[in-house]
Amino acid sequence: MAGYVALLRAVNVGGTGKLPMAELQAMCRDAGFTRIQTYIASGNVVFESKAAAKKIKSALEARLLAYAGKPVGVVVRTAEEMAAVLKANPFPKAAPNRTVAIFLDEPPPRDALTHAVGAQDEEMCLGEREIYVLYGAAGMGKSKLRIPAGKNGTARNMNTIAKLAALAAKL
Numbered sequence: 001m002a003g004y005v006a007l008l009r010a011v012n013v014g015g016t017g018k019l020p021m022a023e024l025q026a027m028c029r030d031a032g033f034t035r036i037q038t039y040i041a042s043g044n045v046v047f048e049s050k051a052a053a054k055k056i057k058s059a060l061e062a063r064l065l066a067y068a069g070k071p072v073g074v075v076v077r078t079a080e081e082m083a084a085v086l087k088a089n090p091f092p093k094a095a096p097n098r099t100v101a102i103f104l105d106e107p108p109p110r111d112a113l114t115h116a117v118g119a120q121d122e123e124m125c126l127g128e129r130e131i132y133v134l135y136g137a138a139g140m141g142k143s144k145l146r147i148p149a150g151k152n153g154t155a156r157n158m159n160t161i162a163k164l165a166a167l168a169a170k171l
Helices: 021-030 053-068 079-087 158-169
Strands: 002-008 034-038 044-049 074-078 099-103 123-126 130-134 154-157
Touching: 002 053, 002 079, 002 154, 002 158, 021 034, 021 044, 021 053, 044 158, 053 074, 074 079, 079 158, 099 158, 154 158
Parallel strands: none
Antiparallel strands: 002 044, 002 074, 034 044, 099 130, 099 154, 123 130
8 A cells, every 4th residue: 555645626725616525535435545634624635545646546536526516636646756845845945835836747848937927026946746836925825926837736835745745654
């Protein structure tokens, strides 16, 4: 059994995609996952599975589609990959609540940051399958930054990533 973290896109954020975490846990049990634990109500779940990441992603997305009646994106990382995302943070001295990783299914295009628009005082850096962003004084909520390559990804701040990495490491 391997430890995994699944990150759901646009769940319980700003009134969209309401999904009780008990329902998400039930979907995970139905998919055969074990040692399931959700973290905060924004679509973060840690679990063990014998399945590969792609199969996990497909299983969760199918269950979420049936539940929500519309596609809900899921990004999956192993426990080791989640720890590596935290370790690779290019802004380690910055406030962890102002630094995010946008999780993607594939590596971002090398020119992803040149297509970003609306940047003010944000800093950006490409990762393996992530785009790291350090939000400036206005914070993420007021930022006008748009990164087209991150459109289908899902962002988590470093506090959340650290907690998920720690939970996954205990599996």
